[in-house]
Amino acid sequence: MNAIKQLFGGNTRQFGMIFALVALVVFFQFMTGGVILTPDNVINLVNGYSYILILAIGMVLVIIAGHIDLSVGSVAAFVGIVVALTMRDWGLPWYMGIVVGLVLGALIGAWQGFFVAYVGIPAFIVTLAGMLLFRGANQYFGKSLTVPVSTDFQFIGAGYLPEIGPDTGYNNLTLLVGFIVVAALIWGELRGRRKAVALGVDVKPLWVTLVKLAVLCAVVLYVTYLFATGRPGTSFPVPGIILGFLVLGYGFISARTTIGRHVYAVGGNRHAAALSGVKSKRTDFLVILNMAVLAGLAGMIFVARSNASGPSDGVGWELDAIAAVFIGGAAVTGGVGTVVGSMIGGLVMAVLNNGLYLMGVGSDMSQIIKGLVLLAAVVFDVYNKSQGKASFIGLMMKRLGGRDNPDLAVAEPLKDAIKVES
Amino acid sequence: MTKTSVLESDTHMPTANPIILQMRSITKEFPGVKALSDVSITVRASEIHSICGENGAGKSTLMKVLSGVYPYGSYDGEIVFQNEVCEFKDIRASEHAGIVIIHQELALIPELSITENIFLGNEPTRFGIINWTEARLRTLELMARVGLSEDPDTPVKEIGVGKQQLVEIAKALNKSVKLLILDEPTAALNESDSQHLLDLIRGLKGKGISCIMISHKLNEIEQVSDSITIIRDGKTIETLDVQADGVDEDRIIKGMVGRTLGARFPEHAPKIGEVFFEVKNWTVGHPQIADRLVCKNSSFTVRRGEIVGFAGLMGAGRTELARSIFGRSYGNYMSGQIIKDGKEITLRNVPEAIKHGLGYVTEDRKTLGLNLLDDIKTTTVSANLDAISKHTVVDLGKEYAVAERYRKQLRTKTPSVDEGVSKLSGGNQQKVVLAKWMFTDPDLLILDEPTRGIDVGAKYEIYGIIQALANQGKGVIVISSELPELLGISDRIYTIFEGAITGVLNKNQASQESLMKRMTAAKKSA
Numbered sequence: 001m002n003a004i005k006q007l008f009g010g011n012t013r014q015f016g017m018i019f020a021l022v023a024l025v026v027f028f029q030f031m032t033g034g035v036i037l038t039p040d041n042v043i044n045l046v047n048g049y050s051y052i053l054i055l056a057i058g059m060v061l062v063i064i065a066g067h068i069d070l071s072v073g074s075v076a077a078f079v080g081i082v083v084a085l086t087m088r089d090w091g092l093p094w095y096m097g098i099v100v101g102l103v104l105g106a107l108i109g110a111w112q113g114f115f116v117a118y119v120g121i122p123a124f125i126v127t128l129a130g131m132l133l134f135r136g137a138n139q140y141f142g143k144s145l146t147v148p149v150s151t152d153f154q155f156i157g158a159g160y161l162p163e164i165g166p167d168t169g170y171n172n173l174t175l176l177v178g179f180i181v182v183a184a185l186i187w188g189e190l191r192g193r194r195k196a197v198a199l200g201v202d203v204k205p206l207w208v209t210l211v212k213l214a215v216l217c218a219v220v221l222y223v224t225y226l227f228a229t230g231r232p233g234t235s236f237p238v239p240g241i242i243l244g245f246l247v248l249g250y251g252f253i254s255a256r257t258t259i260g261r262h263v264y265a266v267g268g269n270r271h272a273a274a275l276s277g278v279k280s281k282r283t284d285f286l287v288i289l290n291m292a293v294l295a296g297l298a299g300m301i302f303v304a305r306s307n308a309s310g311p312s313d314g315v316g317w318e319l320d321a322i323a324a325v326f327i328g329g330a331a332v333t334g335g336v337g338t339v340v341g342s343m344i345g346g347l348v349m350a351v352l353n354n355g356l357y358l359m360g361v362g363s364d365m366s367q368i369i370k371g372l373v374l375l376a377a378v379v380f381d382v383y384n385k386s387q388g389k390a391s392f393i394g395l396m397m398k399r400l401g402g403r404d405n406p407d408l409a410v411a412e413p414l415k416d417a418i419k420v421e422s
Numbered sequence: 423m424t425k426t427s428v429l430e431s432d433t434h435m436p437t438a439n440p441i442i443l444q445m446r447s448i449t450k451e452f453p454g455v456k457a458l459s460d461v462s463i464t465v466r467a468s469e470i471h472s473i474c475g476e477n478g479a480g481k482s483t484l485m486k487v488l489s490g491v492y493p494y495g496s497y498d499g500e501i502v503f504q505n506e507v508c509e510f511k512d513i514r515a516s517e518h519a520g521i522v523i524i525h526q527e528l529a530l531i532p533e534l535s536i537t538e539n540i541f542l543g544n545e546p547t548r549f550g551i552i553n554w555t556e557a558r559l560r561t562l563e564l565m566a567r568v569g570l571s572e573d574p575d576t577p578v579k580e581i582g583v584g585k586q587q588l589v590e591i592a593k594a595l596n597k598s599v600k601l602l603i604l605d606e607p608t609a610a611l612n613e614s615d616s617q618h619l620l621d622l623i624r625g626l627k628g629k630g631i632s633c634i635m636i637s638h639k640l641n642e643i644e645q646v647s648d649s650i651t652i653i654r655d656g657k658t659i660e661t662l663d664v665q666a667d668g669v670d671e672d673r674i675i676k677g678m679v680g681r682t683l684g685a686r687f688p689e690h691a692p693k694i695g696e697v698f699f700e701v702k703n704w705t706v707g708h709p710q711i712a713d714r715l716v717c718k719n720s721s722f723t724v725r726r727g728e729i730v731g732f733a734g735l736m737g738a739g740r741t742e743l744a745r746s747i748f749g750r751s752y753g754n755y756m757s758g759q760i761i762k763d764g765k766e767i768t769l770r771n772v773p774e775a776i777k778h779g780l781g782y783v784t785e786d787r788k789t790l791g792l793n794l795l796d797d798i799k800t801t802t803v804s805a806n807l808d809a810i811s812k813h814t815v816v817d818l819g820k821e822y823a824v825a826e827r828y829r830k831q832l833r834t835k836t837p838s839v840d841e842g843v844s845k846l847s848g849g850n851q852q853k854v855v856l857a858k859w860m861f862t863d864p865d866l867l868i869l870d871e872p873t874r875g876i877d878v879g880a881k882y883e884i885y886g887i888i889q890a891l892a893n894q895g896k897g898v899i900v901i902s903s904e905l906p907e908l909l910g911i912s913d914r915i916y917t918i919f920e921g922a923i924t925g926v927l928n929k930n931q932a933s934q935e936s937l938m939k940r941m942t943a944a945k946k947s948a
Contacts, residue, residue, distance in 0.1 A: 195819060198819075199819055199822050199823070201822065201838075201840075202838070256815055256816050256818070257811070257814045257815050257816060258807045258808070258811050258814045258816060259814060261800070261804070261807060261816065264793075264795075264796075265793055265796075265804060268793035268794070268795040268796060269789070269790075269792065269793040269794065269795075271789065271790050272784070272789070272790050272791055272792055272793055273793065273804075274751065274772060275748075275751060275772060275782065275784055275790055275791070276772075276804050276805040276858065277772050277773045277775075277776045277805050277806075278804075279771075279773060335793065335795045336795060
């Protein structure tokens, strides 16, 4: 099937969440008098939330594999302070600082991954320990002071696509990116359709595909327009570019590669995966390691944007990332979830955050509302799935296989335990 | 397989007993599927009424309607129990009326004791505080009635499946059951536990408790039932009075599949070659219990094109033997060699085993063989992703083609390979698991209980698939608890008792008696 549909995972739940996202945007557009969809605001939104979305990419893989990672905020902060310090004290250039950050993230990930995958300690505990450990380490190394970073380094967190080419009144590179995305969408969808027809698979009616494409392209073009018409000196933010590449890369890996399959297999049924030849321990190790690397990256981007690394960075980030993943369609028991879904979930939280702020709602009320929205999102999703709805939405997005009949509580582990005993 | 007359021990004629249950014109639909269409069934007092049908026929759905799992309002039709129209809104309501269902997958909590399980949801309380003394006394009473002599505080996970089944019945008796529904009660039990259970059910009949039994074991149905209702494709086909209609297994099969099955097993002319796989002095320790051995110095051989059966009682160690050979996925390997094509090989993990041409179809497909979240095509390729990927990128076109190929070859009943495996019937799920392993093109395929929980028609197809694999020159090991099945398809059968191989019989030497003798006793020193 086509690449985009694979990225989307073909999940009705996700599509329901897209509707929620659109509804939220429309709602806030109305309530804030049109401020939310101004170029400056969407740019702020991306800048302010990209690091959470990067965390969500790593987190969705961890959750699909059946684990969780509570340490990401602390790891991000820790990597941030170490990178800031090494650049200041050892005089490293900004790109070396990034290398240090990624390597440090990998080391932390290997440490936590070792305990989860090879010693067999539940990830909840290992990463809880990590959360405490690396928060303390951040404050130890930084002596609880803020450490500034160079303007070069700030580019990855606060930079924009440069202005090049003729003066069109817009940022040309942003327009270019937008057009490329539209072209890729159209090409991908049509190519996928041709392939499916060749295989003899049932394809949706052509008008459905065209409508879907038209809607998607319109949205992309509109968003491109918003980013291209920001204040002079701003355009599509660099963190957004980084995020974009990560979404493409990880989306592809999770949907189309063998390692991606292994993650879903291990999360869906660990024993069956192991008996089918999947190296389940290695898979566990890799998702935990990957999460820490992305946490390091997120930390660095945040530090770059804030111009400095501080002792209270990263507090609560893990919960935002986890919320994004679950709103985006992942299952608590593992085996279900997509990268793009988590991005949509994250955007729902981001728009909510942003919209409430623009409306002047205080952070206390804002938090209450966010909590309720998270709950509502998951309730809506569970209700939706249990109704077995086949709708227009379902027609456009194929369901990703049904879950077992939840009617009966089955004591499966009992038989397993007995087999082992005898 | 002894044919006992159904009414050898009781004298009343079921057809004269008053009717206690009538389900009339039950229709139950799910989105896109009509699971039950105008089904009716009549059960009398003190009767054992069996329901037979192929997988997917609608038996479990019918029982879920009766027991309240599908509440009143979610189906059409009427249920009349003890002359009262029933509108059960949940299981508790049906239990209150005296209908208790014991599912195939037992609803016991492994960590809790026998007492706690029997009173689960039904605890004797005074002002909210549970009276455990009273519970314990009552438990001892109930255990005596079903023939259990364990300590009532034993955690249920520590007693065998056979005894767990008895705990479930004790639980039902505690609820003053008048109509007991048993879904595949002997599916996971060995011969002696099965007989004990059937005797118990007959005893209950004598005490005025009627029983509805769903089972695939036709010999048992024939043995204990007073009436049999046959369901096919969600419709009632016929109801037979076992005594009056002179029903036997063939008659039941005819009703279930709509034709007489000429033979249970397809014709097969074995083409057996040289020994190509040998296990020598295989010794494996129990994973948790230090001094216990699960495989004791076992040795066996497999020839090309041969179907080798492993016979043994539950807990004898057949699965343990197979899994420990398959990449040491069970137990602590202590000593022994595996020799394939003349060369000794070491299989330290599952990927190595697969690489060396071994495949293993697990005993319990739902917990060990399938990821129930996946669709058919993903499952089919899941043990051999390398064959359809380039540089770790999966070729979705190839995946689809492979899945389609096996769907056609194995005649898996499904609208498309994009269907989720959880939607398939047991027999078709098993076909998908077989396809998964066939795609790895193994030289030796080990099948652990390949036809458990599968209807007669699908069993026949699976036997055909097994024979086709043998014809390709592969070696096949079949582990099964159904002796007729082993006798029907194996060329040679090894018997296992308490972790040791006690004998090997050729097809023409083997019989149920000769097998059972070796399955129930240690090898006499020769």
